[in-house]
Amino acid sequence: MTRDRYFATCGRGIEPILADELRQLGASDVTPGRGGVLFSGDQTTLYRANLWLRTAVRVLRPLLEGPVRSPDELYDLVQSIDWTEWLTPRHTLAVDCNVRDSAITHSQYAARRVKDAICDQFVARCGARPSVDPEEPMLGFNLHIYRNHATLSLDSSGMSLHKRGYRPIQTRAPLNEALAAAIILRTGWRGETAFVDPLCGSGTFPIEAAWLALRRPPGLTRKRFGFMGWMDYDVEQWTELRDEARRGVGRTLSAPISGSDVRGDAIAFAINNAKAAGIGHLLRFHKCDLRDLQLSHLSSGVLVCNPPYGERIGDEKSLVGLYRLLGEVFRQRAQGWTLWVFTGNARLAREIRLEPAEEVPLFNGKIPCRLLKFEQV
Numbered sequence: 001m002t003r004d005r006y007f008a009t010c011g012r013g014i015e016p017i018l019a020d021e022l023r024q025l026g027a028s029d030v031t032p033g034r035g036g037v038l039f040s041g042d043q044t045t046l047y048r049a050n051l052w053l054r055t056a057v058r059v060l061r062p063l064l065e066g067p068v069r070s071p072d073e074l075y076d077l078v079q080s081i082d083w084t085e086w087l088t089p090r091h092t093l094a095v096d097c098n099v100r101d102s103a104i105t106h107s108q109y110a111a112r113r114v115k116d117a118i119c120d121q122f123v124a125r126c127g128a129r130p131s132v133d134p135e136e137p138m139l140g141f142n143l144h145i146y147r148n149h150a151t152l153s154l155d156s157s158g159m160s161l162h163k164r165g166y167r168p169i170q171t172r173a174p175l176n177e178a179l180a181a182a183i184i185l186r187t188g189w190r191g192e193t194a195f196v197d198p199l200c201g202s203g204t205f206p207i208e209a210a211w212l213a214l215r216r217p218p219g220l221t222r223k224r225f226g227f228m229g230w231m232d233y234d235v236e237q238w239t240e241l242r243d244e245a246r247r248g249v250g251r252t253l254s255a256p257i258s259g260s261d262v263r264g265d266a267i268a269f270a271i272n273n274a275k276a277a278g279i280g281h282l283l284r285f286h287k288c289d290l291r292d293l294q295l296s297h298l299s300s301g302v303l304v305c306n307p308p309y310g311e312r313i314g315d316e317k318s319l320v321g322l323y324r325l326l327g328e329v330f331r332q333r334a335q336g337w338t339l340w341v342f343t344g345n346a347r348l349a350r351e352i353r354l355e356p357a358e359e360v361p362l363f364n365g366k367i368p369c370r371l372l373k374f375e376q377v
């Protein structure tokens with residue numbers, strides 16, 4: 001089977017974690033870049049990547065690239081390949097575009113020129129053209145222009161891979177699922193010891209942890225991926241891969257996973273989300289202030305949390321007490337445990353009053369953050 005080159009996109013800082021995931025899936029030539037990881041693989045690898053990657057946003061298949069300084073140059077570049085290899089007039093398409101630091105500044109206009117170039121080629125050659133469907137296109141294109149260099153790719157994922165389907169839109173700062181999974185993978189925890197999030201909000205860490213421990217692929221119940229609209233879509237191969245993955249999902253956890261939060265509404269969200277994720281019966285959520293956290297019934301494990309850090313919810317001054325409390329609870333009640341704290345506020349992190357054993361730079365959207373590891377001395 002032919003091997004092609006792909007680019008899996010991810011949040012900044014996540015690249016090395018995503019690269020590890022890809023290597024484990026059997027991808028080759030894995031090369032971490034900026035905001036994503038390049039890799040090679042056959043069609044099976046592509047399907048596996050969409051099914052299994054926990055930390056990627058989408059997987060792209062670059063089709064052409066080149067320098068562009070104007071919409072007309074972009075149009076000519078797009079017309080330089082034969083589009084009948086990729087679609088027919090019966091296909092619907094959409095073009096998603098992002099531009100940075102380039103002479104072309106208007107991303108929607110650039111997207112329109114790409115669509116025009118493809119459709120005009122069809123009209124000239126066969127008198128009929130594909131139509132546009134911005135909502136549910138059969139083929140989704142991704143145009144990326146950075147420093148006057150355009151890359152046009154087919155989007156094999158469709159809807160962003162971090163949308164797992166277990167979490168409805170919620171108002172209070174929940175963590176992006178792909179970022180939560182990246183943090184858990186980076187801690188090295190794989191399900192063998194207890195996992196506790198004492199500031200769990202809508203439950204993203206415990207849910208992602210459980211899926212990881214059970215070897216449950218994040219894309220298992222998703223109905224549609226972008227590659228399903230491609231001309232070479234092999235439904236049998238996809239079904240086989242997905243069913244094989246389904247058979248491998250564990251039914252029980254080797255060690256308990258739980259979450260608590262001071263807010264009752266957050267706990268209600270977490271319980272509902274865990275149910276929607278199919279693991280409501282395996283996780284334990286309860287309403288509890290951090291100051292009352294009890295760990296004595298568990299021998300050891302990891303505490304993973306993202307306390308508010310004053311950027312989005314809560315203001316910095318009022319959070320000093322929470323960070324101090326986190327440090328105290330860890331020192332006094334968590335012998336044998338490891339604490340991982342994800343925060344975007346270095347001043348608040350110092351209030352934990354422990355020297356971090358490790359600091360991992362990551363971003364939460366555009367906010368530079370750190371994942372800090374604390375160990376008992």
Ligand SMILES: C[S@@+](CC[C@H](N)C(=O)[O-])C[C@H]1O[C@@H](n2cnc3c(N)ncnc32)[C@H](O)[C@@H]1O
Binds near residue numbers: 266289306
């Ligand atoms: C940034 S949110 C965590 C978001 C969560 N990771 C998610 O994905 O939904 C921080 C959480 O800490 C909780 N919290 C703040 N102070 C607390 C305390 N003293 N005890 C327990 N939870 C607290 C808040 O209610 C909030 O849900």
